[in-house]
Amino acid sequence: xxALLPLPAAxxxxxPAPTQADxxxxxxxxxxxxxxxxxxRRHTCDCRPIAYELCQAGGLCxxxxxxxxxxxxxxxxxxxRAVLAEQLWSKILLGQAR
Ligand SMILES: [Zn+2]
Numbered sequence: 872x873x874a875l876l877p878l879p880a881a882x883x884x885x886x887p888a889p890t891q892a893d894x895x896x897x898x899x900x901x902x903x904x905x906x907x908x909x910x911x912r913r914h915t916c917d918c919r920p921i922a923y924e925l926c927q928a929g930g931l932c933x934x935x936x937x938x939x940x941x942x943x944x945x946x947x948x949x950x951x952r953a954v955l956a957e958q959l960w961s962k963i964l965l966g967q968a969r
Pocket of ligand 1: 883884886916917918919
């Protein structure tokens with residue numbers, strides 16, 4: 872999470888599309904220690920100040936938003952069934968949700 876320097880293209884991960892005009896506002900919340908083990912299934916490139924992770928914990932999934940400023944500010948979407956979390960993830964990648 873410290874890579875803010877320019878990287879050769881091959882080292883970059885996915886970059887979300889720019890925010891669309893009619894984007895949906897995600898109800899970001901403070902992260903809660905709800906699960907002992909959270910698995911990151913997908914993530915966007917951390918060269919950007921804001922990175923997203925699609926996480927799974929038990930039977931539920933959520934998207935984590937990580938904002939790197941002077942420190943790191945992490946918030947989470949609501950916890951959803953996998954299929955709904957995948958939809959949210961796609962919208963974030965397409966710039967349709969933020
Ligand atoms: Zn990148």
